Amino acid sequence: MAAADGVLPHVPESRAAVPTTSSRPRPAQSRRQAATKRKYRASSEAPPAKRRSETSFLPAKKTAAKETPRTSKGKAQKTFSPKRSSAGASDGNQERKPGIKTSSLFKNNPEIPELHRPVVKQVQEKVFTSDAFQALDLHPHLISTINTVLKMSSMTSVQKQSIPVLLEGRDALVRSQTGSGKTLAYCIPVVQSLQAMKSKIQRGDGPYALILVPTRELALQSFDTVQKLLKPFTWIVPGVLMGGEKRKSEKARLRKGINILISTPGRLVDHIKSTKNIHFRRIQWLILDEADRILDLGFEKDITVILNAINAECQERQNVLLSATLTEGVTWLADISLHDPVSISVLDESHDQSNPKSKAIPEASPPRASDELDSFAIPASLEQYVTVVPSKLRLVSLAGFILQKCKDVAARGLDLPQVTWIVQYNAPSSPAEYIHRIGRTARIGCHGSCLLILAPSEAEYVNSLASHKINVSEIKMEDILSVLTRDDCFKGRRWGSQKPRSVGPQEIRERATVLQTVFEDYVHSSERTVSGAKKALQSFIRAYATYPRELKHIFHVRSLHLGHVAKSFGLRDAPKNLSALATKKKKANLKRPDLHRKTQSKQRLAEILRSEYSSGMEASVTKVREQNKHAGPSSQPRGAVRNQRPALAVGTN
Ligand SMILES: Nc1ncnc2c1ncn2[C@@H]1O[C@H](COP(=O)(O)OP(=O)(O)OP(=O)(O)O)[C@@H](O)[C@H]1O
Numbered sequence: 001m002a003a004a005d006g007v008l009p010h011v012p013e014s015r016a017a018v019p020t021t022s023s024r025p026r027p028a029q030s031r032r033q034a035a036t037k038r039k040y041r042a043s044s045e046a047p048p049a050k051r052r053s054e055t056s057f058l059p060a061k062k063t064a065a066k067e068t069p070r071t072s073k074g075k076a077q078k079t080f081s082p083k084r085s086s087a088g089a090s091d092g093n094q095e096r097k098p099g100i101k102t103s104s105l106f107k108n109n110p111e112i113p114e115l116h117r118p119v120v121k122q123v124q125e126k127v128f129t130s131d132a133f134q135a136l137d138l139h140p141h142l143i144s145t146i147n148t149v150l151k152m153s154s155m156t157s158v159q160k161q162s163i164p165v166l167l168e169g170r171d172a173l174v175r176s177q178t179g180s181g182k183t184l185a186y187c188i189p190v191v192q193s194l195q196a197m198k199s200k201i202q203r204g205d206g207p208y209a210l211i212l213v214p215t216r217e218l219a220l221q222s223f224d225t226v227q228k229l230l231k232p233f234t235w236i237v238p239g240v241l242m243g244g245e246k247r248k249s250e251k252a253r254l255r256k257g258i259n260i261l262i263s264t265p266g267r268l269v270d271h272i273k274s275t276k277n278i279h280f281r282r283i284q285w286l287i288l289d290e291a292d293r294i295l296d297l298g299f300e301k302d303i304t305v306i307l308n309a310i311n312a313e314c315q316e317r318q319n320v321l322l323s324a325t326l327t328e329g330v331t332w333l334a335d336i337s338l339h340d341p342v343s344i345s346v347l348d349e350s351h352d353q354s355n356p357k358s359k360a361i362p363e364a365s366p367p368r369a370s371d372e373l374d375s376f377a378i379p380a381s382l383e384q385y386v387t388v389v390p391s392k393l394r395l396v397s398l399a400g401f402i403l404q405k406c407k408d409v410a411a412r413g414l415d416l417p418q419v420t421w422i423v424q425y426n427a428p429s430s431p432a433e434y435i436h437r438i439g440r441t442a443r444i445g446c447h448g449s450c451l452l453i454l455a456p457s458e459a460e461y462v463n464s465l466a467s468h469k470i471n472v473s474e475i476k477m478e479d480i481l482s483v484l485t486r487d488d489c490f491k492g493r494r495w496g497s498q499k500p501r502s503v504g505p506q507e508i509r510e511r512a513t514v515l516q517t518v519f520e521d522y523v524h525s526s527e528r529t530v531s532g533a534k535k536a537l538q539s540f541i542r543a544y545a546t547y548p549r550e551l552k553h554i555f556h557v558r559s560l561h562l563g564h565v566a567k568s569f570g571l572r573d574a575p576k577n578l579s580a581l582a583t584k585k586k587k588a589n590l591k592r593p594d595l596h597r598k599t600q601s602k603q604r605l606a607e608i609l610r611s612e613y614s615s616g617m618e619a620s621v622t623k624v625r626e627q628n629k630h631a632g633p634s635s636q637p638r639g640a641v642r643n644q645r646p647a648l649a650v651g652t653n
Pocket residue numbers: 152153154155156159176177178179180181182183184290323324439443444
């Protein structure tokens with residue numbers, strides 16, 4: 001887990017809500033009690049924690065309580081108060097005053113289905129080989145830089161397979177799992193070939209190699225690697241262009257000359273359109289790194305602009321496309337950018353041998369939809385888990401999980417750990433996205449784990465993952481929440497009973513409710529935090545619009561109980577921002593209660609998706625939909641916000 005500190009929910013003193021009954025309160029205590037009274041008054045004026053209206057706007061089948069034995073024992077309204085903070089310890093002589101009311105977290109939840117996941121054999125790749133870089137035909141200074149500056153001795157599998165092919169001058173489509181060393185697989189041949197050029201490269205010559213990456217972070221990472229490899233070859237100048245930097249200074253650097261240019265697609269297109277000093281007449285290498293992410297981020301149009309610009313000035317070059325996943329989009333990109341490529345895929349010997357390791361893919365073969373169903377390689381040292389949690393319990397389960405893992409950190413003292421856990425609070429929209437998210441851990445043979453949180457109605461997603469040869473093991477929600485029994489700060493005070501309760505399922509439920517109350521109190525403590533939580537909720541719901549058609553039966557906004565989902569962001573209720581229009585319609589619909597309920601439900605959803613918390617994405621969604629309408633049904637690969645795939649005007653090579 002990357003972040004360790006500050007996650008433990010401590011109960012702030014202002015929320016030490018249990019009124020104590022010391023007969024003569026000290027001044028500080030009186031102030032606290034007065035504040036507490038004000039707080040209770042305020043909370044009783046606030047909307048009740050659970051209202052009828054909360055459930056009325058979604059189809060009854062989703063809101064009806066289909067309870068499992070393990071979730072049905074809660075009471076509709078329970079009265080708890082978070083444990084007092086250390087500053088205001090109770091003397092045990094308590095007033096019988098109600099605490100903060102929190103609707104039961106464990107009632108009216110959908111049933112948690114049993115997960116019958118098929119066990120599949122995952123595609124495995126061997127990360128390291130025993131071959132040293134010395135085995136390659138490289139400049140001795142380059143080898144010593146790899147050994148001494150990068151401190152690497154043996155090649156990874158993808159490096160062993162790719163570097164010789166690229167040194168031969170072939171185009172290549174390289175697929176290998178996340179964190180397997182693809183960056184060096186192309187950087188080493190680029191540096192080797194450029195330093196060996198007969199007429200020594202001059203800075204003013206401009207770019208000989210163009211490396212396109214999807215994000216700023218990757219641009220910096222690749223730049224850093226190239227810069228290190230160039231240490232002995234000081235006459236070759238690397239440079240980076242990326243969003244967020246000053247265009248003016250980038251223009252100045254382009255004017256001076258950059259020989260190995262690393263850029264994000266959007267920023268490069270900016271310069272192509274506006275900078276006179278950019279040219280591609282000497283380009284010898286075009287690298288498309290993380291091609292799947294480039295496409296996922298909607299850079300298709302920018303890539304075609306770049307390819308057209310390069311093709312217009314230079315036809316002879318080596319092209320390399322690297323990706324952790326091979327999707328329909330990647331195949332399309334390979335078709336338009338590679339010339340007679342060698343396809344390199346690092347698969348374990350035990351995997352399907354009908355899929356040869358190195359084969360030529362036919363030039364300009366049409367994208368195959370079945371590629372989307374390909375299986376994805378996942379690092380063998382990455383353990384994958386899933387937990388099925390009703391929406392209302394999502395936040396406390398996440399907190400419980402973090403608590404459990406953050407303890408795995410304290411034991412290591414101040415040593416900051418690397419990322420060892422990836423938690424997905426919502427499901428990714430494609431298996432490729434799943435692979436990239438979890439691929440931030442278990443890199444280069446290290447150990448890592450990931451957890452995916454699903455709602456009960458989304459449990460079927462594990463089958464979808466299995467169809468891509470992705471195996472996940474289940475962690476039960478109760479096991480996650482049981483961590484709350486380890487720390488008495490989550491203990492609920494049971495009014496009217498002083499008997500200590502045994503640590504069983506009921507105690508866990510009570511503690512989870514205490515924790516949820518802590519979150520809700522915090523969120524509702526200021527307008528800023530309420531607004532932040534609403535924005536987060538908005539984004540979460542919005543993400544449901546981006547699931548592709550084939551996943552809509554699992555992830556659909558209509559399957560969400562908005563009131564319950566609101567709780568997973570610490571909100572006591574789903575936001576209500578019905579517009580004036582909605583109010584008018586509501587009045588009209590009052591005559592038809594059935595119609596009214598239906599319309600109200602739709603309007604509520606529409607409002608949620610189009611409220612003041614809007615991120616402005618809907619404009620582009622509408623625009624893309626319009627474009628698609630005109631472009632025909634086959635033009636949009638996936639996801640509403642992706643750009644339409646444009647036609648490439650000039651052929652490659
Ligand atoms: N031969 C090697 N020996 C040791 N470490 C290596 C070697 N090659 C690369 N690495 C390290 O492995 C890590 C992952 O490499 P890299 O980022 O290139 O992986 P990747 O395959 O591009 O991953 P992703 O697809 O997720 O971007 C980096 O920290 C890199 O320095």
